[in-house]
Amino acid sequence: MRGIIVKSLDYKEKSKIVYIYSILGLKGYKVLGVKGKKNVSSGNLITGNIIDFTFIDSSFPTLQEFYTIKSNLNCSNDLKTIEVLRAMIEIINYLPEDSNNELMYPFIEEAFLKILELDSLKVLSIFLIKMLYPFGVNPELKKCQRCGNTNDLIGFSITDHGALCKNCYKYNDNYLDYWQEYYYKKLPIEEYSDCDFIKLLKEIEKYYLINAHINLKLHL
Ligand SMILES: [Zn+2]
CATH class of the missing domain: 1.20.1440 (de novo design (two linked rop proteins))
Structure with a gap:
């Protein structure tokens, strides 16, 4: 499924919560164990990016796999x-x-x-x-909002x-x-x-x- 990263917050010691807008609406997902690790994937959870992702559904769904389709925020942005x-x-x-x-x-x-x-x-x-x-x-x-003329x-x-x-x-x-x-x-x-x-x-x-x-x- 594809989505747009709206917000990403630190959660507990090593995890994050990422808010993704998709056809499911704007939802928060737990991303376990990404913080601190210098892996590529956590760096991709940046506001404004478009990602492809899978998740495990529950009352607080967990993001499973994801990769960036398009990065919008980078160091050369004006x-x-x-x-x-x-x-x-x-x-x-x-x-x-x-x-x-x-x-x-x-x-x-x-x-x-x-x-x-x-x-x-x-x-x-x-x-x-x-x-x-x-x-x-x-x-x-x-149509004119004052006289009705079209x-x-x-x-x-x-x-x-x-x-x-x-x-x-x-x-x-x-x-x-x-x-x-x-x-x-x-x-x-x-x-x-x-x-x-x-x-x-x-x-x-x-x-x-x-x-x-x-x-x-x-x-x-
Ligand atoms: Zn008019």
């Missing part, structure tokens, strides 16, 4: 990448318990696989917009929770196209259009705060 990883991991920590993990896992893994390959801000932007759904936040992007939509309004038409929107900074594309389309991440991701992320951050009550505290 601060931007570290911040993107932190924000994505934070979102996984906040996921509601009743989330459909089987449905979401493939997209989440894709995002973690591509952080280092693509513009990490692009990965984060698309990740955050797609992840609104499990938090029950569904912006209305196909034509001439030109803006995205955080406080109106969706699209506004040209009669109702007074700014000239159309990011609605990107919100629509990232929210509705299903493409490999690299195929989505590019935009000013820093600017978009500022909108996304405010939107999360107001509608999902999550303060991402992005430092980009």
